[in-house]
Amino acid sequence: xxxxxxxxxxxxxxxxxxxxxxxxxxxxxxxxxxxxxxxxxxxxxxxxxxxxxxxxxxxxxxxxxxxxxxxxxxxxxxxxxxxxxxxxxxxxxxxxxxxxxxxxxxxxxxxxxxxxxxxxxxxxxxxxxxxxxxxxxxxxxxxxxxxxxxxxxxxxxxxxxxxxxxxxxxxxxxxxxxxxxxxxxxxxxxxxxxxxxxxxxxxxxxxxxxxxxxxxxxxxxxxxxxxxxxxxxxxxxxxxxxxxxxxxxxxxxxxxxxxxxxxxxxxxxxxxxxxxxxxxxxxxxxxxxxxxxxxxxx
Amino acid sequence: xxxxxxxxxxxxxxxxxxxxxxxxxxxxxxxxxxxxxxxxxxxxxxxxxxxxxxxxxxxxxxxxxxxxxxxxxxxxxxxxxxxxxxxxxxxxxxxxxxxxxxxxxxxxxxxxxxxxxxxxxxxxxxxxxxxxxxxxxxxxxxxxxxxxxxxxxxxxxxxxxxxxxxxxxxxxxxxxxxxxxxxxxxxxxxxxxxxxxxxxxxxxxxxxxxxxxxxxxxxxxxxxxxxxxxxxxxxxxxxxxxxxxxxxxxxxxxxxxxxxxxxxxxxxxxxxxxxxxxxxxxxxxxxxxxxxxxxxxxxxxxxxxxxxxxxxxxxxxxxxxxxxxxxxxxxxxxxxxxxxxxxxxxxxxxxxxx
Ligand SMILES: Nc1ncnc2c1ncn2[C@@H]1O[C@H](COP(=O)(O)OP(=O)(O)OP(=O)(O)O)[C@@H](O)[C@H]1O
Ligand SMILES: [Mg+2]
Numbered sequence: 005x006x007x008x009x010x011x012x013x014x015x016x017x018x019x020x021x022x023x024x025x026x027x028x029x030x031x032x033x034x035x036x037x038x039x040x041x042x043x044x045x046x047x048x049x050x051x052x053x054x055x056x057x058x059x060x061x062x063x064x065x066x067x068x069x070x071x072x073x074x075x076x077x078x079x080x081x082x083x084x085x086x087x088x089x090x091x092x093x094x095x096x097x098x099x100x101x102x103x104x105x106x107x108x109x110x111x112x113x114x115x116x117x118x119x120x121x122x123x124x125x126x127x128x129x130x131x132x133x134x135x136x137x138x139x140x141x142x143x144x145x146x147x148x149x150x151x152x153x154x155x156x157x158x159x160x161x162x163x164x165x166x167x168x169x170x171x172x173x174x175x176x177x178x179x180x181x182x183x184x185x186x187x188x189x190x191x192x193x194x195x196x197x198x199x200x201x202x203x204x205x206x207x208x209x210x211x212x213x214x215x216x217x218x219x220x221x222x223x224x225x226x227x228x229x230x231x232x233x234x235x236x237x238x239x240x241x242x243x244x245x246x247x248x249x250x251x252x253x254x255x256x257x258x259x260x261x262x263x264x265x266x267x268x269x270x271x272x273x274x275x276x277x278x279x280x281x282x283x284x285x286x287x288x289x290x291x292x293x294x295x296x297x298x299x300x301x302x
Numbered sequence: 303x304x305x306x307x308x309x310x311x312x313x314x315x316x317x318x319x320x321x322x323x324x325x326x327x328x329x330x331x332x333x334x335x336x337x338x339x340x341x342x343x344x345x346x347x348x349x350x351x352x353x354x355x356x357x358x359x360x361x362x363x364x365x366x367x368x369x370x371x372x373x374x375x376x377x378x379x380x381x382x383x384x385x386x387x388x389x390x391x392x393x394x395x396x397x398x399x400x401x402x403x404x405x406x407x408x409x410x411x412x413x414x415x416x417x418x419x420x421x422x423x424x425x426x427x428x429x430x431x432x433x434x435x436x437x438x439x440x441x442x443x444x445x446x447x448x449x450x451x452x453x454x455x456x457x458x459x460x461x462x463x464x465x466x467x468x469x470x471x472x473x474x475x476x477x478x479x480x481x482x483x484x485x486x487x488x489x490x491x492x493x494x495x496x497x498x499x500x501x502x503x504x505x506x507x508x509x510x511x512x513x514x515x516x517x518x519x520x521x522x523x524x525x526x527x528x529x530x531x532x533x534x535x536x537x538x539x540x541x542x543x544x545x546x547x548x549x550x551x552x553x554x555x556x557x558x559x560x561x562x563x564x565x566x567x568x569x570x571x572x573x574x575x576x577x578x579x580x581x582x583x584x585x586x587x588x589x590x591x592x593x594x595x596x597x598x599x600x601x602x603x604x605x606x607x608x609x610x611x612x613x614x615x616x617x618x619x620x621x622x623x624x625x626x627x628x629x630x631x632x633x634x635x636x637x638x639x640x641x642x643x644x645x646x647x648x649x650x651x652x653x654x655x656x
Pocket of ligand 1: 317320321322323340342343345347348349496
């Protein structure tokens, strides 16, 4: 997950233990191998990115004018906050659903496990657009969800589901769930079963073993899932655009409006830069936290 | 202090068609140090699993101090266990690891602290309390595991190859500690190993398992001197074993023709018994070999010195004999290639079923 290159061994680690793994070696072969991808990234990723950042400061007048507009009024800040809120919500729902799901998956063997993995992975290979359209069909006024609720008598007439934060959350959870399940599943399957036996033979009931040993041992997987889902959710575009409409706009939708509908590229660039900086800051906070955590434990 | 009596009554374990353990009756006395010895897959862990409850028996009962625990879940059995890979919780400090079983027993904080400290002092690792397991060496980790398994005074302590992951010197050092530890805590210990020297060094009694059956139970010395069959003789200590072809009576005992073509004299033996077995230290070499009922001329293949003795391999008529002689008098006595006499008495040849 995180790079080990910068870590140093804690002072009281035994000298016999191997030191931190050197991830990057400067042997010529590796340099040669890395040149191609590095050029590719520089040309097609870093340059356009720099272009976007610069453009946010370049027009209409050079200077931080776009950022002043963002913080002093308009929909920008509320939408950014709403984006963070939605991402947080989606992450929380994913975690709550994925943990028990992964637990079940980690107990499966043989063919059942293969089926489980297929069920998790196949949605991952299906286009986000297709899946979001499918949710549009389900959420329609005349869609199956409304029909069922009316038939069962929970509601008298169809209610609005589409273009609500609820629809956006459901759609995004559906898309992002595998990203939460997979790292958690991996940590559960690699867990040494004798640790659980040790806990139990020392008098801990299965419930206590779960809370005191199983959960702490699978926390790294959960934290990897959390950061993956949260960062991905921040930049989500297709699902909120299709299911949320104008009402529950996420920042990526706003950026698209600025760029495509209003042709205000500098403002779109400034917003994109803000999103990028937010994501980077969050990731830095996360990796600092996990590193401290890792130094504290295994 | 108090160890528990452990009884197996008709305990067996099947995995589908595989019989991991045939019906077994066994009683282990309170405070006894009992070793389970056998080759890989012989059912040692399966027998332990019946005591912990992690692999419940397919039939039969397990009793601890007369109480049938067969249907009691593992966490209510009040058993201590030491695992081969230590099974220390990596995210807890040494102190937290050792405190864990006391916390599950809802002990007051002050008492927990006191007990953990006493337990760590017993394994001489008091100053490691704040460390994480990965900051300890293998031997230290296993001593912490020992402290953790005994801190709550369980009347039964199970150890499944606790020294299996350590190197030889450390193993011998820890064997001494485990013996002392057993005297200190007084618990009944069942100790699984496939190292016969370890079993002999530690245990009051040893049970030899083969393919899911108890072959023989006895003190290490009893098993060594009176093995019931060739398997036990070969498993506990070194032995020269020959397949017997024919047994005929003669004055003073029996005469054996081995499949390898040797003719040997033994004190007793009945037709149908298949193996004759001679311990290496019972074979005299050189001048000392004269005048024995069995006497052969051979050639030294090689000589290996180890603490206190020399182990020779001697070629006798195409068979390789192991001979162990005290190194004090025979130091450098015979070099490879030297012609030697070897010999042993009738009483030293054990005739056994296979
Ligand atoms: N879960 C299982 N499924 C099927 N067979 C099993 C299972 N566990 C054990 N066995 C079989 O039961 C037999 C006894 O196994 P056991 O683990 O008790 O051996 P062991 O004496 O402890 O061996 P080792 O020294 O290798 O640990 C073996 O033949 C093994 O293949
Ligand atoms: Mg085993």
